[in-house]
Amino acid sequence: xxxxxxxxxxxxxxxxxxxxxxxxxxxxxxxxxxxxxxxxxxxxxxxxxxxxxxxxxxxxxxxxxxxxxxxxxxxxxxxxxxxxxxxxxxxxxxxxxxxxxxxxxxxxxxxxxxxxxxxxxxxxxxxxxxxxxxxxxxxx
Numbered sequence: 001x002x003x004x005x006x007x008x009x010x011x012x013x014x015x016x017x018x019x020x021x022x023x024x025x026x027x028x029x030x031x032x033x034x035x036x037x038x039x040x041x042x043x044x045x046x047x048x049x050x051x052x053x054x055x056x057x058x059x060x061x062x063x064x065x066x067x068x069x070x071x072x073x074x075x076x077x078x079x080x081x082x083x084x085x086x087x088x089x090x091x092x093x094x095x096x097x098x099x100x101x102x103x104x105x106x107x108x109x110x111x112x113x114x115x116x117x118x119x120x121x122x123x124x125x126x127x128x129x130x131x132x133x134x135x136x137x138x139x140x
Contacts, residue, residue: 032126033119038092041138052138057083057131071099083133085109089118091140
């Protein structure tokens with residue numbers, strides 16, 4: 001009888017774990033931002049604590065050094081994928097500065113937004129199939 005009780009506990013624990021994992025992937029969909037707060041980004045269900053990210057329109061992702069001065073050379077890698085829309089997230093309170101040379105890129109719709117707004121727009125555009133790239137600043 002003890003064996004049956006132990007099996008039942010393991011089955012319940014396994015079902016709970018599967019439910020939690022399913023909830024995580026529903027809340028943090030692949031190819032989009034999920035739960036994000038100051039200093040934490042979750043992209044494609046992977047948490048990135050204290051990291052700034054760049055995601056190209058072809059889906060490639062990389063971590064980048066934190067900077068509060070975002071210039072053309074910072075974003076060159078993103079532009080290689082020829083996005084239609086480039087989103088530059090300037091932090092949760094919008095304190096990162098963006099170079100004047102980024103305001104008008106020929107053939108690219110540049111959106112400079114606070115991080116919360118930037119991630120929402122990125123998710124909307126990705127869902128609609130747009131060629132969108134983002135520089136994601138996770139703090140400030």
